[in-house]
Amino acid sequence: MLNMIFFPVFSTLFFSSRYDAEATYFDEGVRSAKRKQLEEKLLQLIQPASQSVLGHVRLGTLEKFKEVFDKALNGGEGFSLASRNCTQLCMALFDEGFADAIIEQANWDTSKVRDKLRRDIDMHIASVRAAKLSEITTHYEAKLKEALSGPVEALLDGASSETWPAIRKLLRRETEAAVSGLSGALSGFDMDEQTKGSMLQNMENYARGVVEAKAREEAGRVLIRMKDRFSTLFSHDSDSIPRVWTGNEDIRAITKTARSASLKLLSVMVVTRLNDDDNDSIENTLSVALVDSANAAVKDRSITTFDPLASSTWEEVTFGHAEVLASIVYNFMLKNFYFQISMV
Template sequence: MMRLFSPRKTTLMFVIRDKTRTPLENLEPVLREDIQKIWDFVPKPEAHKETPISEFFNVEVVALSSYEEKEEQFKEQVANLRGRFFHSIAPGGLAGDRRGVVPASGFSFSAQQIWRVIKENKDLDLPAHKVMVATVRCEEIANEKHANFSTNEEWCQMEESVQFSPVTGFGKRLSSILNSYLSEYDSEATYFDEGVRSAKGKQLEEKLLQLVQPAYQSMLGHIRSGNLEKFKDKFEKALNAGEGFSSAACACTQSCMALFDEQCRDAVIGQANWDASRVRDKLHRDIDSHVASVEAAKLSDLTLIFEAKLNEALAAPVEALLDGANNETWSSIRKLLRRETESAVSGLSSALSGFDMDEQTEEKMLINMENYASSLVEAKAREQAGRVLNCMKDRFSMLFSHDSDSIPRVWSGKEDIRAITKTARSSSLKLLSVMAAIRLDGDVDNVESTLSSALLDNKNSVAVTDGSITTHDPLALGTWEEVESLFFIWVFYFPCAIYSCTI
């Protein structure tokens, strides 16, 4: 548009009719300020962004008196203004400073060139009158329908209710309300330009959908949370009824996801093409997370159950076998351990069959159960070993004071005290040798023979002289780390055994 203003200036004359008592000097600055504001908003090429209006236009303001009040003065002012137009091309006239003035003979050609420039400048194209009218009226109708929808009582109730709970028939009801306002728009705008009507109708629909989308998202949120709670309840009931973990999880997941899809279809707004897949994925992740947490808890409970069974089956029997230590003690413990471990592992394996876990994870759990059983026996053996001195004293006392039928001895003075003492000491040493090592692997060792030769043999035995204890070569050739502990246990045990013999 700017290129039409050059290379000559154009005079813009503003004529004020029926001037009042307000001086022109006060009116003109206000008018020029408004003109400047208009100029500031006119699109300009980059080169003329800061160019003042005076570069292209001569702005003049003329005031005419009131014809009714000052007729003669009005006519005189009009005659002067007419003269300026009659002599516009004279020096100092309205067009006197135009450099593009052409003679009358060239006017036809000049006018053709001006028209060509106007036709080529698309910035000057104006829409058809019917398009302008349609644009204004269709926009007014659309704004009215948008405002009416915003205050619609049924919509406002739905918008408020869906913040706290799901709304029955949400999609169908809201689609109906939207359709009624869009239909009203189409009806009122039906006689306007089709292109404008359709464009404004589409804009109205987009604005209305933007308005209702938060409510739709709230509705999806309620559907998601509701189905998650239904899954949890259904899943728990299925497990309590004895259904396999994996099959129950799969069936409940499929059921709840199908229900979610159905409820989402009921919440769909007909005018929108919104995708609920992100909310659906969120529900699936929440379900998977819950299943994983329940699975971890169930597996932990199963482990505790079978560990408790092992503890009940092994603790007391192993303690009893160690108390009655003999040549078959560790053989019996190994048989007991093997039987109970196989039972526990078999039971756990059967229980794990309902879980959809990989073979490696299941094998690890079964190995851990086997290790627990072994550690339980080892712990009980170490516990008994910690009380071995008392156990040896009790055994010696029992065997020394009771016969082979466990009947209290009646001392007549004819008993072979040395033989009885030796038997009791040998049995106590047997107890020490049984508890000296944990023999779950079944390997043969020489613990008992080494202890016997070192502690019962006369040459290497403990001697008591004048109440003091002296030793001769005490297990000097011992080959296991606990040999010193065994020796000192025997040292503390021996005086007690001697004391029992002298009573």
């Protein structure tokens, strides 16, 4: 490729020398003007080849940068350090090749070629940086989802008073591990504290979102779980042995126990309690409305009491529509109550 320039350059020098020899006896002013015209015409012929060579050097240097940059990153070198060192190396290589392709006789502005190379390198660095950050973020998000989804589902399945404290402990532990790992992975990118802090906060929000999504998913199956728990406790004794009905059992007490356990499950699953200060009276409200009120109704059907569930403004309830939910649960519990009695 360089021969495309060197040959015309030599030709320029050769023809200039011959012109000087043949025009020795010409007027100095005429000879100089004609010589200048000859050189300009020859340089015009050379310029396309020169631009082609410079473009070739630029593209070759860019490919070299991509090669050494990938090698440095795969070798464990920090992103910012690798980008800085590889850029300096390749720009120096370009300057060497660039100097060989420069024609001193031509006063061409070749700075645009170097600037274009630097922009291409910067664009490649930005593209790789975005891809690496996305890859790192996705990696830790996947680890969080795996570490949280299964255990949270298991804890909600065994709903008890310790369910949400255990979930909060799990969330805190896994979030701290993910944030710590992400922070270490970002240390090689030399990003400003605000950007880094934002990414770490997004990771914390993602972890919380995983738990909230799983809680909503499990809450959608709460009635099935309540039915299973009610049936299990109603048809089995405290030792989990199937009941043998003799007619002497206290049906009302057994039903109340099974119903209370089902409502306990409901109270755990309908509210997302991820803050240590999350205190609510939902379990007590459900118990008063669906257990105590049912017993009171049996004793005195003429008394009309205030229904604490007759509200659609329970902000704590995970999937909203508390009034509709309470109505479904209430009807479900009554049907189970009368169904179980009819089977005795």
